[in-house]
Amino acid sequence: MIDKTVRSLEAAVADVFDGATVMISGFGGAGQPAELIDALIAQGAKDLTIVNNNAGNGEVGLAALLKARRVRRIICSFPRQVDSQVFDGLYRAGEIELELVPQGNLAERIRAAGAGIGAFFTPTGYGTQLAEGKETRVIDGRPYVLEYPIHADFALIKALKGDRWGNLVYRKTARNFGPIMASAAKCAIAQVAEVVPLGALDPETVVTPGIFVQRVVPVVAAPGARAAA
């Protein structure tokens, strides 16, 4: 019997190694797998390359991982925010590398990795600082920039429900990067609010098919957290 569920957060991230590339889902706080990140901090892996839309908010979740000095490099689209003080300090001190990617190129590079695409031409960023030094091509009169996929060793994602085969559904705009990151990582680890029996998820509405997911770990909502309905 195939059972991808893992009983503890600790076990779910036990094999994340030093120097790994780790994708972390979320757009700001929505969809950020805070409990998996806390488990990763406790596990101790360092020199990580992190892929996320942002670079942490406040002092929790991704910001806490940065603050613990576990991240050597971050690939993201929007690091600077009113509450990105942890990243800002590390960046100004030269203690973290930043690869800044336009948001749609970030999403497509992740998607391309999961879809087995070797590279793609995108119009986004053409003629700007963020395309300097990159190969370009004019196709049907329109200029494009060549962008390469972003592969990951692990993806930490947050979903609403999962089953033992790894099928996932999400909640509202917390879906954001989850589905594409799951497909782009060798090992996708999903924290879910609820593990449901096989068949409980309508096959017509499964968002991430289980083939993209290696581990599912249930997370008990923190007291006072809103019910995820």
Next chain:
Amino acid sequence: MQRLTRDQIAARVARDIHEGAYVNLGIGLPTLVANHLPRDREIFLHSENGLLGMGPAPAQGEEDPDLINAGKQPVTILTGGCYFHHADSFAMMRGGHLDVCVLGAFQVSVTGDLANWHTGGPDAIPAVGGAMDLAIGAKQVYVMMEHQTKSGESKIVERCSYPLTGIGCVNRIYTDLAVIDVTPQGLKVIEFVTDLTFDELQRLTGVPLLRSAEALPA
């Protein structure tokens, strides 16, 4: 001279958004446009974090941290709206499926180059988000901005001095003084505020303006 308020600029932009349009309103000034969309038109607001059919802000106490807009503020979803992942969301943009995108700007050039993501200052931490995708990703790209900087320099320029967001991507500029189309012939004034003459507008703008036949103080 009576400059338009930010809300008046937003209302002017809203007038040009047609029934059935798929629209993305950029972070900042453009979000005001949502307050002025005519209630008798069905218009689909797209939020690039993964939402079509975005509704207004929720009542106090009804906020849901899983339902936010691109500015990470709590929003609602209209009946008939839907959610999707980031690659689909940017395919909607890059693939030319959005009808209108409204963006703020530091500068727009005579040929429609846009600078709106980075001041380029040595101490500034760069952050781009979806700005470059939005700039090239809609059938019509509207810019909404003050005509001049606080120090009185025209934000419509021969060449952008700030780092570019996109090249030749802007179709129309709405300012507190005028509505201006970017055309192959140059910048064409469609409307300008009352008690301002075309010559005064030209002087405040600093790059050559064309006057469309029907351009009137509006």
